[in-house]
Amino acid sequence: MRTRTILLASLMIMMTLTPLATADYEKEIEQGKEFNEPAVFDFPAKTLDSVGPRVDTGASGRAACPAVQTDGGTAGDSGNTSATAKSLGTDPTNGPSGVSGCVDSADPEDLYSITTTAGKEVDVELVVPTGADFDLYLVDATKTTFYDYSEYNDPLEQVSTAGTVLEGNATTFYVFINAYSGDGQYTLRVWTNNSTPKPDMTISMVEAPLKAQAGDSVAVNYTVENLANNSTATTGAFDVFFILSTDTSYDASDTILDDVSVEADLAAGASRNTSTTVTIPINITNDSYHWIIWADGYGNITESDELNNNMASPDKMVIGNDCKDLVGATQNDAGLGADAGNDQANATNMGNNITATYTGCMDGSDGDDIYAFDVPSGYFMEVQLDAEDQTSDLDVFIHFSNGSEVDRGYTSSYPETATAKLTDYEGVGGTYYINVTHYSGLSNYTLDVWTNQSIPAPDYTIDTVTSAGSGIPGDSFDVTAVLENEGTVDGVANVALTAILSVNTG
Structure with missing residues (x-):
């Protein structure tokens, strides 16, 4: 590696009263495939809305609370951290009289801890003074996990552990009071009740045919279990939904079938295997799909855990033709x-x-075609992938034998290309793996592979830059840069460098 120190430039700072035009140095990054965030399915779990809690520490300009507060019925302020929060005790009940507290502009947040034993649920009410807007939350010790919240129901905000992960568990959580606007004395009421045993439905097995056509009727086998261990926690009748998805997670782009299986009551600790005939929509796009089976899809049953009601089939089902149909016989890749x-x-x-x-x-049930190639030292690989069906979406990757990705062709159009040239693996001998992978569709493909000799070339980098630490408009100063050549041959005698004055490092 060669190093050369260069006086990069002598600069004069020029300032005018008009705004400076800035060059757009932001590179446009080619947009790859979009991955949608999973949509929330229709079940009655308590979750935050799309914008989250509206926690705001703003209050009115006056300080309504006394200098010595008695939050929670004891002397002193209840702090706003888990370390400074006052405790309301274990399995507390103080309603309907409750305990009092105060929040204002100087003290907009109060936090109280509650500890529950097993089999309990807690209901909390906050009586808000007239003209104020206080919000009520159930949170963890860091105030980053919100189990339940009430924001727009003044003068009475109400939250509960019922239907949350807190219900029935021996745990400690926190009641968080926030003055969104206004200030004054509040009343905090708490009731601890025995929680009602609830069922807990989950799907533990899904099987379906590996191939079908749009409009076909197929048998889908699944097992539904009730994980509850209390004999009274039966499910009652419930519905099972059938969903076709190109991946294993439900989102709004997936297809919910019209067929719904009505299941009979399932006892606590019991399981049931069911085979249901469902019809694949006639207008569904030919592709490869997982079956997602969802117990209580309408969300009619209140459960101890609402987030484990579905399961995706481990194998995909090809809807439409597959490679065996396309080639007319056994596949003959490469x-x-x-x-x-x-x-x-x-x-x-x-x-x-x-x-x-x-x-x-390549089809969806195939997924990956991987080939190994040995490359001599001083050479590099380049590949190009094209597809017979241009509406399909196949991608190509190059990996080194250590598992590191060298390059990828990962767009939505053909040809896809990948190369080791100008990467850390150019000229590095060893075994490389070319992976043709499926994103969508079905197609025959053509894979061109080249092993080329690496062309010796310089590789310039700037190691350090030094200049004056400060200046004023009109000053002249030197900028010195250390230029390094990390390439395989000597560089040219003269190298042109450009100095740019910037308010940041970009």
Whole structure:
């Protein structure tokens, strides 16, 4: 590596009263595939809305609370952290009289701890003074997890552990009072009750055919369990939904079938295997889908855990044709007489210093075709992937034998290309893995592979830059840069460098 110190520039700071125009140095990054956040399914779990709690520490300009407060019925202020919060005790009940407290502009937040034993649920009410807007939350010790909240119901805000992960558990949580606007004395009421045993439905097995056509009727097998351990926690009758998804998580782009299975009551600790015939929508897009089976899809049953009601099939079902239909026989990826391996351990080594063209087929049940290539030292790989069906979406990756990704072709159009040139692996000998992977659709593909000799070239980097620490408009000063050549050959005698004055490091 060669190093050269260069007087980069002598600069004069020029300032005018008009705004400076700034060059747009932000590179446009090619947008790849969009991944939607999973939508919240229709069940009655207590969750935050899309914008979250409206915690705001603003209050009116006056300080309505006395200098010595008696929050929670004892002398002193109840702090706003878990360390300074006052305790309301274990399994407390103080309603309907409750305890008093105060929040104002100088003290807009009060926090109280509550400890529950097993089998309990807690209801909390906050009586808000006239003209004020206080909010009420159930939170964890860090005030970052919100179990329940009430914000727009003044003068009476109400929250409960019922239907949350707190219900029935021996735990400690916190009542968080926040003065959104206004100030004054409040009343805090708490009731601890025996929690009602609730069922807990989950899906533990899903099986379906591996192939079908749009409009077909197919049998879907699944097992639903009630994980509750209290004999009174039966489910009652409930509905089971059937969903087709290209991945294992439900979101708004997935297809909910019209078919709904009405299940009979399931006892606590019991399970039931069911086979239901459902009809695949005639207008569904040909692709590969997981079956997601969702117990109590309408959310009619109150459960101890509302977040474990679904399961996706481990295998995908191809709707439409697959590679066997397309090739008319057994797959013959890259002339191997079979489907190419789908991981590095089962990848076929195609040889050393290879430049060749291969053909293969990819569908959703296939997922990955991986080939191994040995590359001599001083050479690098380049690949190009094209598809017979341009509406499909196949991608290509290059990985080194240590598992590191070298490059990828990961767009929504063809040809997809990837190369080791100008990466840390250019000229590095070893075994490389080319992975043709499925995103959507079905197609025969063509894979072009080149092993090229790495061309020696310089590689300039700036190691350090030093200049005056400050200046005023009109000053002249020197900027010195250390230029390094990390390439494989010497650089040219003269290198042009550009100095840019910026308010940040970008």
